[in-house]
Amino acid sequence: MLDILRRIVQEVSSVTELSEALKVVVARIREAMQTEVCSVYLYEPDDKRYVLMATEGLRQDAVGNVSLAASQGLVGLVGTREEPLNIDNAPEHPRFQYLSETGEDPFMSFLGVPIIHHKRLLGVMVVQQRDSRQFDAGEEAFLVTMSAQLAGVIAHAEATGNILHIPQTASEPKKSTRFTGAPGAPGVGLGTGVVISPAADLSGVVDREPDSVDTELERFDLALEAARDEIRSLGGKLQGELRPEEMALFDVYLNMLDDNALGAEVKAAINKGNWAQGALRQVVMEYVGHFQMMEDAYLRERATDILDLGTRILAHLQGNEATSRPDDYPDNTILVSEELTPAMLGEVPTDKLRAMVSVKGSSNSHVAILARAMGIPTVMGAVDLPYAQLNGKDLIVDGYRGLLFSNPNDELREQYNAIYEEEQALAEDLEGLIHQPAETLDGHRIPLWVNTGLITDALRSRDRGAEGVGLYRTEVPFMMKDRFPSESEQQEIYREQLETFSPDPVTMRTLDIGGDKALTYFPINEANPFLGWRGIRVTLDHPEIFLVQVRAMMKASEGLNNLRIMLPMVSNVSEVDTALHLIYRAHVETLEEGFNVEMPQVGVMIEVPAAVYQISDLAQRVDFLSVGSNDLTQYLLAVDRNNPRVADLYQAFHPGVLQALKRIVDEARAEGKPVSVCGELAGNPMGAVLLMAMGYDCLSMNATNLPKVKSVLRGISREWAENLLNEVITMESGEVIASTLQLMLEKAGFGRIIGPNVGA
Incomplete structure (x- = not known):
């Protein structure tokens, strides 16, 4: 059979x-x-x-x-x-x-x-x-x-519209088909699908002994330089669309292509007896494998960047165009690919690009980050999409809900055209709120902070009205090196973040590696990396790494004193006691070196279920607590939120999640310690309303969502929010809770803010 x-x-x-x-x-x-x-x-x-x-x-x-x-x-x-x-x-x-x-x-x-x-x-x-x-x-x-x-x-x-439908009448409207992915960048886009795909396949390259090592080295040098030129050219096309800080991403790519980075490792592999293509595949796929194993969604998505660069070099080695693309793009292009990359984004004239769709990837992909910065509606992770068949097809992209419609009928087209027009009006309204505080109608004020990873996020966050940084991921500098970055190198990077937001606070999470986040120069192999040697467990086992990083943070804060240090993935109080001992030691050593720095505030992330039941003990030891709502929800529900196959089981408003969040804030306040939320729930206007009602002191989110959250909070009273919380906290279904929140906010006049509700 x-x-x-x-x-x-x-x-x-x-x-x-x-x-x-x-x-x-x-x-x-x-x-x-x-x-x-x-x-x-x-x-x-x-x-x-x-x-x-x-x-x-x-x-x-x-x-x-x-x-x-x-x-x-x-x-x-x-x-x-x-x-x-x-x-x-x-x-x-x-x-x-x-x-x-x-x-x-x-x-x-x-x-x-x-x-x-x-x-x-x-x-x-x-x-x-x-x-x-x-x-x-x-x-x-x-x-x-x-x-x-x-x-x-x-x-x-x-x-593709190739369905066996028997029309009853000649005027019967054509059928539209809906596909589901993950929201990558908010907004709606209507247009014509243009499928773009790589012209080279690294996975198909075989190892081969070179006839001449010198010839292979020369071929690789030419291909590497061609790839550099291509990245510079693509970056130049986006020069007018992105801020200099966001353009720094292309500098990161060029650094990866440097002779001392990726280039050096490929040349070493060639010298060991492999031809250029085989050596390139060997090095790139090793990097990709390390990144793909990582649990942190933001860092896991860097595998796409490495693979794209490797593919471009291979295309030049093989004498192909770097990508298979049309000579001209329609005025209403919707870019579709198996795996979108920032470099692909630069290949389409920005005045013609209406939206983007990717079969692979998530909202943490670099291309999704840039799409949000540029305001291009994007859907990621549309795993069941027959993308190769969508070239030239009429498409509608709903970046709010992660939906793609092919062959939309007239009714659907009219609905989304109306949403698009509302978006334009809403954008103008939100501009006026940038410098206004997030203060409710009855006078309750709640600071809105941002989560950052690259310096590309920092100034854009400032322009959106951010009052501080609730989470800065320090892993990125470690990922871009072939060794641990030195104390002075880290100090320079951290200083840039601290200066950008000074005098407002910047919360830096200590290094979160290990297990599934193995660095190429610090390999760790485990059967179950999700529950393995990672985060605070690794850095406490290697105090030499932890001390260098903490000293670099403190030195970077000299004269600014806006640093807060946060410990990730804490599961018991002994980890906090040990970490605090090392942090105090690092402060003394920094003072002894002549730096005049204050002892920064230290906090812990609540993202492991066990920590939810130790809030009181943890709060007595630290200055603040911060809930990592993404990971906490993921661990509570045992659902990988970046896996499209089970994405519908990841419910931010699941009763169990809300009960845990309420317990955390109640116990933290009983100890007199501030508690914040850094995660997607804080950036969801419906979630922000509930978190404020629960009593959270601060919300930290993606910069794109900040104006919308502020608009909603300024339009309601805290009493209204508390009444809404009391109504939904007793409900048994996450879906019912989400629907109730949406309905109540729509009734309160925030239908435009929380996104479309198109019946399709």
């Missing part, structure tokens, strides 16, 4: 028309199962009917002409129950529906399985036989497996 299944899948994959694919499926399944009938009924959700779209064994003139209501017949029963139905006397079943047009009355045995794609019913597949018998378990399993394969084929056909 496995061999038969493999052959059917291969044959179906080679067919371009859905009608032909369905014919192949019913013919091959009928033959493989040695039954007399195999049929496929597709479900029309608008009409709530099952239409016979392909058959072997029933009358061919019934195809497209015979249909059943959703509640009719055995087919309707399979669809309603969404599980197989296997019976040996179909005509005697109470739900049997006789259809004379098909000539099916002689068939006794019936096996029907639903065709489901991502929880959506697409149709029903049926096999029938004259003899009265039940199909065995192996036959049933085979048909279920085949229906799962067919579901993907049908979904792909919907994306």
Whole structure:
């Protein structure tokens, strides 16, 4: 059966028309199962009917002409129950529906399985036989497996408009198809799909002994310089669209391409006896592997950047254009790719770019960060998107909810056009709030801070009205080196962040590596890195690393004294006691070196469930607490929020999450210690309302969300927010809580702020 299944899948994959694919499926399944009938009924959700779209064994003139209501017949029963139905006397079943047009009355045995794609019913597949018998378990399993394969084929056909839909009238509107990803950058974009893809494949390169090492070194040098020129050119195209601080990303790329960085390692591999292409693959894939293992979503996404640079060098080594792209772009381009990169962004004229879609990646991808800075609506992680078939197709991108619509009908187009016009008006309104405080109608003020990773985030955050930094990730300098950065190198980088926000506070998280965050020069291999040697556990085991970093932070704060130090992934008080001892020691050593620095405030991140139950003990030891809502939610729910397959299980408003958040703030306040939230929940206007009502002292978020959160908080009273919290905190469903919050904020006049609610 496995061999038969493999052959059917291969044959179906080679067919371009859905009608032909369905014919192949019913013919091959009928033959493989040695039954007399195999049929496929597709479900029309608008009409709530099952239409016979392909058959072997029933009358061919019934195809497209015979249909059943959703509640009719055995087919309707399979669809309603969404599980197989296997019976040996179909005509005697109470739900049997006789259809004379098909000539099916002689068939006794019936096996029907639903065709489901991502929880959506697409149709029903049926096999029938004259003899009265039940199909065995192996036959049933085979048909279920085949229906799962067919579901993907049908979904792909919907994306391109190549669906077997029988219009009832000539004026009937065309059907639109929806695909789900992750929100990358807010906004909506309407336009024409342009598919762009790399022209070189690193994974396909083989190792080969070079005829001449010198020749290979020379070839690599030329390719490396060509890649540098290409990055400079692409960066130049974005010069007028991005701030100098954001353009620094392209400087980071150039640094990676430096002879002393990636270039040096590839040359070393060539000298050891591999040709240029093989050496390049060897070094790049090693880097990619290290980054992809990391739990931190922001750092994990750096694998895409490394792979893109390696692919560009390989393209020049092979004499290809770096990317496969059109000569001209339509005025309303929607850029689609398997994996978007910042360099691809520079290839499209910015005045023509309306939106972007990527099959891989997440909201932490560099391209998503730049898209937010440029205001380009973006969807990431659309894993089931048949992206190669979308070139030239009409598309709508909903960056608020992570949705893509292909072949949108007129009604959907009108809805999103209206949203686009509202966006333009809202942007003008929010500009006037930049220098206003986040203060409620009844006078409660809550500071709004930002999360930063690169210096590219810093000045943009200032311009959005940020009052400080709630989380600065210090890992980035460590990732860009082939060794631990020196104390002076770290000091220079930290100083830049502290000066940008002075006199407002900057909260620097100590190094969060280890386990799944192994550096190339500090490898760690573990069976379960998510629960392994990482974060504070690694740095406390290596005080020489911890002390150097803390001293660099303190020295960088001289004369500014706006530094706060935060300890990540704390799970017990002994870790805090040990860390505090080292921090006090570092302060004394810094003073002894002649630096006049104050002892900074020290806090802990609450992101491990165990820490939720030790708030009182932790608060007695530190100056502040900060909830990492992303990781805390992820660990509480046991759901990887960056895995699109289970993304719908990641519920920020899950009752368990809200109860934990309330417990944290109550116990922290009982100890008289301030507590903040740094995570996506704080940047969600609905989440911000609840967190303020719970009593959190500060919210830290992505700079893009700051104006919207401020607008909502300034438009409500704290009493209103507390009443809303009391209403939802007792609810049992995260989905119901989210819907209630959205409805209440819409009633309060914030429908534009919280994003569209398009029925599609």
